[in-house]
Amino acid sequence: MxxxxxxxxxxxxxxxxxxxxxxxxxxxxxxxxxxxxxxxxxxxxxxxxxxxxxxxxxxxxxxxxxxxxxxxxxxxxxxxxxxxxxxxxxxxxxxxxxxxxxxxxxxEEADHQATVSDIMVETMVNWGVTKVFGMVGHSNLGFADAMKRQEQKGNLSFYGIRHEGAAAFAASAYGKLTGKPAACFSIAGPGATNMYTGMWDAKVDRAPLLALTGQVATQVVGTGNFQEVDLVRGFSTVAEFNQRVQSDSKHAELMSLAVKSAILKRDVSHLTFPDEVQEKLAKPNAIAQTPDKRITQMEIAPPKDAVNDAIELIKKSKRPVIIMGHGARAHKKEVVKFAESLNAAVVTTFKGKGLIADSHPLGGGVLGRSGTPIASWFMNEADLLLVFGASFSNHTGITPKKPIIQIDFDPMALSKFHKVEVAVWGEISRTLEIFNRELKGKVNTLNQTEEIAARWKIWKEEKAKRLLETSDKGISSIAVFETMNKLTPENAVMCVDVGNNAYSFGRYFEPTNQDFLMSGYLGSIGFALPAAIGAWSAVGNSRPVIAVAGDGGLCQYLAEITTLVKYNMPVKLIVLNNHELGKISKEQRAGEFDVWKTSLSNPNFAEFASSCGAWGKRVENQDDLEKEMKNMFEQDGAAILEIMTDVNLI
Incomplete structure (x- = not known):
């Protein structure tokens, strides 16, 4: 030899x-x-x-x-x-x-031989999962090494975060924005369980996500080994597709099914990789799979009877109102064009904010607790509601007292909480093609544009009055979002946290052509900053990415500012600092409880950002707000604008 x-x-x-x-x-x-x-x-x-x-x-x-x-x-x-x-x-x-x-x-090292991880990572990339957020550690090193090889070839981007929860939120936000899955990646045990909340965020908001976890050796699962958690059992409620990779698995097929499930079901898929499997040599004839002829188109046409019933209701309607939810995101142009054919007001759920510009002649703003009186007024005056891709949650406030036509690709979402007059199961754009053909020349609706303009005039006058309210305790949220209305780029992707900052955002920010990402059904505090990481990974420098958070939410993942700096992500973060969990204080008062344990001890966020290598500025006087916000938007890299606000001026 x-x-x-x-x-x-x-x-x-x-x-x-x-x-x-x-x-x-x-x-x-x-x-x-x-x-x-x-x-x-x-x-x-x-x-x-x-x-x-x-x-x-x-x-x-x-x-x-x-x-x-x-x-x-x-x-x-x-x-x-x-x-x-x-x-x-x-x-x-x-x-x-x-x-x-x-x-x-x-x-001299021998040439690298393909491993199980190599085959699975290449398959994952072939299916379009090219963004991974996570943390490399002792129980996922073999899989990480395979991802390294794909990144070196330019096929994959890996972003090392500071907390696995941020990785899952980033992947969730990526799925919400693009409709395609990204992956979050962790070690066994605590690294994996840290991702649980972000995985649920993706699941309940119907965002495709792939979770990849390391695992201790199979022989010690269930024995109380160091960092041993049965992740298949642990993730059984959150992951629609949930498998342990074994030595004798059909590895490329398993990864294909995981990604396919996430895409088609808009749900969470999870694969966990025992230590002994990751570096196992692939079988000599093993090759990575591709999605070629493995995935169907989703242009589902609705049943004829549902179409006929819907057409008859629309023909009779004089004052229809269209409601768009997050599920209509990919079809917003088609929905707005349909609304224009009916001269119907268009309002959105909070999760659907921005699907129509507030400046559009038919735009009626946001419904519900985070919304405007314009949207609720038109809903109450309507004789028919056409609901596209909305879930009818309590926060949305869609009344069941009006005749409703509901259109959704998911049959389980139809008539979810109460019966509706017509439930139309179909892909939204395909359904609208049929509606437009059947209704051509047969509608007799009123033109609502003048009424919409009148209601906007009333609301803007009310906002101007609220803008005059000042305090020596801090700047009003109204002033913050009015300034953002002037300066925010029209094509920005905006990531919103939860709390009073989100309610004020929904109420006062007037969207033009921005996209909005939020933790909708889960309502998880801390979402905004990790979501901005996921959004930037999707759009790069082609669009501005803006995060809006309160002090409570930002502190959940504050260290991720270092991630922005490390990967040169020019995210602009606006934090409203009032030293309080203001929304919780408000809920305590509403429930006739004492306000208790909601005060916060915060760092100087601007100085913290500067210490991380980002641009940071604190604004304490309203007179400086516009100048410093403009300054923030002009920065080339990551920038954090800390605004001292009054918790009562929301």
Whole structure:
């Protein structure tokens, strides 16, 4: 057998870096080496103790022997032999000195052979999952190594975050914005459980998401091993597709099914990878799969009877109102065009904010608790509601007292909480094609544009009055969002947190052509900043990305400002600082409770941002608000504008 070529690797620039009687961990190519300096000689040993893999380079030389730091076994610092002649010595490597530098010689590495992880990552990329947010750790290293190879080829982008919860929220936001899955990635145990909230956020808001978790070796699952959690059982309620990858799995097929399920069901898929599987060599004939001829189009035409019933109601209607929810996001142009054919007012749910511009002649703003009186007025005056992609949650406030035509791709969403006059199961754009054809020249609706303009005039006059309310305790939220109305780029992606800041945002910010992302059904505090990371990964520098958060929400994932800086994400973050969980205080008062434990002790967020390498500025006077917000938007990189606000002026 031909001897492999020895490759020399410099491990010390100067031999003085390792004093006599000391040891050190170094790396030669990918080989971990315990470098020793004993009795004037430099020696190189395999860094792994043969018992439990303890890092010998972190050990010590005691009484002329190298002691393992994990369990105290002794080896000779030069030969690697153990005392007493036991057959558990350490492999040694050649060492040479040149110009005071120390080199270690190791055999030339063989070409990389495809592993199970390589096949699965390549399949994942082929299916379009090219953005991954997560944290690399000891139980996911094999899979991480496979992702590294795809990133080096330019096929994948991995973003290392500071908390796995942020990874899941970022992936959720990516799915909400694009309709395509991104992945969140963690180690076993606590890393995986940290992702649980963000996975639920994606699930209840119908965003496709792929969760990838490391796992301890299969043989110790269920034994109480370190960081051992049965993740398949643990994620059984949140993941629609939920599998442990095994040595004998059909690996490419398993990844294909996971991504396909996430796309078609707009749900969460989860795969967990036991340690022993990740680096297992793939079968000789194993190849990555692609989605070619594996996924169907979703242009579902509605049943004829439902179409006929809907057409008859629309023909009779004089004052129809269209309601768009988040589920209509991909079809907003078609819905607005349909509204124009009916001269019907268009209002949205909070999650659907911005699907029609407030400046559009038919735009009626947002319904519900975060909305405007314009939207509720038109709903109450309507003789028919046409609801596209909305869920009828309590916060939305869609009245069941009006005749309703509901259109949705998900049959379970139809008539979810109460019966509706006509439930139309179909893809929205395909359904509207049929509606337009059947209704051509047959509608007799009133033109509501003048009424809409009149109601906007009343609301804007009311907003102007509220804008005059000032306080020495801080700036009003009304002033913050009126300033944003002037300065926010029309094509921005805006990520919104929960709390009073979100209610004020829904009420006072007037969208033009922005997209909005929020934690809708779950209503999870802390969403905005991680969501901005996910949004930026989707749009890059082609569109501005703006996050709006309260002080309570921002502190949940405050360290992710360093992620913005590390990856040069020019996200603009506006934080409303009132030193209080203001929404909770409000709810305590409404429930006739004492206000209790809602005050907050905050850092100076602007100074914190600056310490992370971002631009930061604090605004305490309303007169400075417009100037500093403009300054923030002009920054090239990540920028945080901290605005001191009055909790009562919302």
């Amino acid at each position: 031909q001897k492999k070529k020895i490759i020399w690797h410099k491990v010390l620039n100067n031999k003085s870096e390792l004093p006599e009687g000391r040891v050190k961990t170094v790396t030669a190519a990918h080989k971990g080496i315990c470098l020793t300096h004993f009795e004037g000689k430099f020696s190189a040993l395999d860094n792994k103790c043969p018992h439990q893999g303890g890092p010998l380079g972190e050990g010590t030389i005691e009484n002329g022997m190298l002691r393992c730091p994990w369990h105290g076994w002794d080896y000779h610092p030069c030969t690697g032999n153990s005392p007493g002649g036991f057959d558990d010595g350490i492999e040694t490597f050649e060492v040479k000195e040149e110009n005071n530098a120390i080199y270690v010689g190791v055999e």
